[in-house]
Amino acid sequence: MKVYYVFAITMVMALKGFAQGCSDAGFCSLGILKNNLENKADSAHRRPSLNIGVNYGLGEENTSTINTYLEYRTYLNSRLSLQTKLTATYASGFLGSLFNIGDIYGTLSYELNKNSPNSFNLIGGVKIPLSTGNDKNGEGKPLPLDYQASIGTYDAIGGFNYIIQRKWELDAAIQVPLIQINKSTFFPDEFTDPRVLNFSPTNNFRRKSDLLGRIGYYIYLQHSTLVLKPSLSGIYHVGTDTYENRFGNRTLLPGSQGLTLNGSIVITKTFKNLNSFEVFLGTPFIVRDIRPDGLTRSAVINLQYTIAF
Numbered sequence: 001m002k003v004y005y006v007f008a009i010t011m012v013m014a015l016k017g018f019a020q021g022c023s024d025a026g027f028c029s030l031g032i033l034k035n036n037l038e039n040k041a042d043s044a045h046r047r048p049s050l051n052i053g054v055n056y057g058l059g060e061e062n063t064s065t066i067n068t069y070l071e072y073r074t075y076l077n078s079r080l081s082l083q084t085k086l087t088a089t090y091a092s093g094f095l096g097s098l099f100n101i102g103d104i105y106g107t108l109s110y111e112l113n114k115n116s117p118n119s120f121n122l123i124g125g126v127k128i129p130l131s132t133g134n135d136k137n138g139e140g141k142p143l144p145l146d147y148q149a150s151i152g153t154y155d156a157i158g159g160f161n162y163i164i165q166r167k168w169e170l171d172a173a174i175q176v177p178l179i180q181i182n183k184s185t186f187f188p189d190e191f192t193d194p195r196v197l198n199f200s201p202t203n204n205f206r207r208k209s210d211l212l213g214r215i216g217y218y219i220y221l222q223h224s225t226l227v228l229k230p231s232l233s234g235i236y237h238v239g240t241d242t243y244e245n246r247f248g249n250r251t252l253l254p255g256s257q258g259l260t261l262n263g264s265i266v267i268t269k270t271f272k273n274l275n276s277f278e279v280f281l282g283t284p285f286i287v288r289d290i291r292p293d294g295l296t297r298s299a300v301i302n303l304q305y306t307i308a309f
Helices: 002-015 036-045 196-197
Strands: 049-058 065-077 080-093 096-111 121-130 153-164 169-180 210-217 225-237 242-244 248-252 258-270 276-286 298-309
Touching: 169 225
Parallel strands: none
Antiparallel strands: 049 065, 049 298, 065 080, 080 096, 096 121, 121 153, 153 169, 169 210, 210 225, 225 258, 242 248, 258 276, 276 298
């Protein structure tokens, strides 16, 4: 009965979180940092896998985003695996609608203690932008980063995943923008609708790094192939983001530094052929004062199907 209480409470929290904003610079849902027990099962059979996913999020001023992705994983040897991930986003709201490809990720995961009852994995990789964050609406006006498929940064990603006795999971990671090619020209005062003032100016936006810490707990339902994982994730944006004002001066965006604390639950169903279906629900409890990078989400629902070859 305890399992069902945990599940019900987490679901209620997820559905009540539509007033704030999840934040994910990309590394929260990447490879071993998302759901490593599934990867552990793949590792035992040394089978490549393809993840096909779609998620829905509600952003600033009810901006709706539908994000799709393809993620492929293959094994280079008994401990080392390579993952590539391609994203695309459709965004719509009162300012217009946009569709574009977003980013491509390439990551390597290394399993340190292959034969241990615990699991310790390292991850390192890069994010490469495929767009520059300056798509415009039908009237030719630049849109805020909430509508953009990419924020236009080349990032380095590093971290680890540690699972204790297939129950507790600990994750930590860092994502650092190395090269920033964001070409946003968005200023809120170019629009007459007063709602646009809730978006920050992002002309030639420059973003700071993020740190991730997560704790999760695996719940195995008896006589079932369902696994639940409630978790709590903290994302700390380490500095204040900036933009270039109309006079060409680099200007701080106060309130963009700080902590986002997210609650989530992952529900995974594994089939006999090792394919799996995953449902992810996430919502925030603590948010930064402003999120000019457009990563604000009131809540996120993600569906993913994994094909094991």
